[in-house]
Amino acid sequence: MSPAARSAPRAAGAADWRDVPIAPVVLFFGPEDFIASRAVDGLRKKLRTQNPDLELTTLDAAGYTAGRLGMIASPSLFSEPKLIEVANLASMTDDFLIDALAYLADPAPDVTVALSHSGGTRGKKLLDALKAAGAPRIECLALKKDQDKAAFVGAEFGLAKRRIDAAAVRALVAAVGANLSELAAACQQLISDTTGMVDVDAVDKYYGGRVEATAFKVADAALAGNGPLALSTLRHALATGVDPVPLVAALAMKIRQVARVHSARGSSAQLARDLGMAPWQVDAARRDAGHWTGEALVAAIKALAEADAQVKGAAKDPVYAVERAVTLIATSARR
Structure with missing residues (x-):
């Protein structure tokens, strides 16, 4: 031996x-x-x-x-x-x-x-x-949680002795995180084709057209109370073939994260452990939570549950259903 x-x-x-x-x-x-x-x-x-x-x-x-x-x-x-x-x-x-x-x-x-x-x-x-x-x-287990995929991205950049900021990690996971081999390839492309700190603009340049990334752009604008941007981004997404289902799913995920941190106390690291989220997700949800009251969150969650059923076949016009949900959320958030 x-x-x-x-x-x-x-x-x-x-x-x-x-x-x-x-x-x-x-x-x-x-x-x-x-x-x-x-x-x-x-x-x-x-x-x-x-x-x-x-x-x-x-x-x-x-x-x-x-x-x-x-x-x-x-x-x-x-x-x-x-x-x-x-x-x-x-x-x-x-x-x-x-x-x-x-x-x-x-x-x-x-x-x-x-x-x-x-x-x-x-x-x-x-x-x-x-x-x-x-x-x-x-x-050799599948990475199902966004925080695990985010850790994977961080490790890929760390091995290459490169840096990527938290928002860029989030955007990259949203854009290509469904498939781990695609996520790894995306990391390698950004490492090879960029210099310095990789930020959201770099991720958007390469992967901004992906369905998941577009969905999260709509969600980010809606939760921040920016109705005109949310609706224009939504209509562009729908016009370029994005299905309403992932759009509603992205909105629902964001709203749930905001609801989980809305009244929570503690450091980002502590809440990340308690809630099963990444620290950067906690920070982002806390920023969004500043635009929301508890009553508005309850109304948004109900509206999204209804929209989810409608875009999955309960309504004749799924496009109208998702537009209505985006409008309700954007107008419920405080600017």
Whole structure:
């Protein structure tokens, strides 16, 4: 066994997907393909840095036939270190389960096996054996909360030694945050194509036309009580093909955030922890809350619930429904 493999941590548990430890066997577990791909790529680069002659082999556990793993892991003529990347553990054959359990009991020297499992309980016997053996487990989970996506953006810029302000992070997540690979690509484009601090104007230049970004522009103007800007932005969005549903969703999310912080006390960091929001979201919601009374918030929430039903089929004219909701919100907010 190589010194690097011997020095790998043996304690079971999740490891950071951005810094995968080298070990005889590593498990990449979870449904987020982008994170899994980046994590496996990071491990591959680490191993190649140690030995440029690394021999790479890929296997599909779903189509695996008996004996392949042992044959590939066996020493080659020149004894080059090996990386065996195995995909589709969630659909593994019985032959793979048998061979993998046997391999785990006696891993080959100078070989790293990277196992990718999309989640669930398929192959539980192997998953339990990996845990018992102390194999590093890399969680590859989807980032569903905006605060997690914001942290992802911050980390991407931090790794590139670049800065992006909080408002720009928020705009970028709003614009492309539905898909993590797109969000990562957007970060890389801004890092490559801009200099200095990345601000909202830079994000708007590249991604301002996205549906989500347009929806949040409408919401921001409405909650600030700027009716003319909210309606003109809304009509432009509708004229360029933006569906009313995400527009209402953006308004509802913003209103809910304002309602949550409206009477709350404490620091932004404390409220972020208590409310499950990012500190910058708390700060933005507090700024908007200054335009609102409790009674106006209740009326806006009711109007948005009605508008949500209407744009999803309860009304013949969803465009009128969203315009009415935007107008009510903008006129209810204090300038």
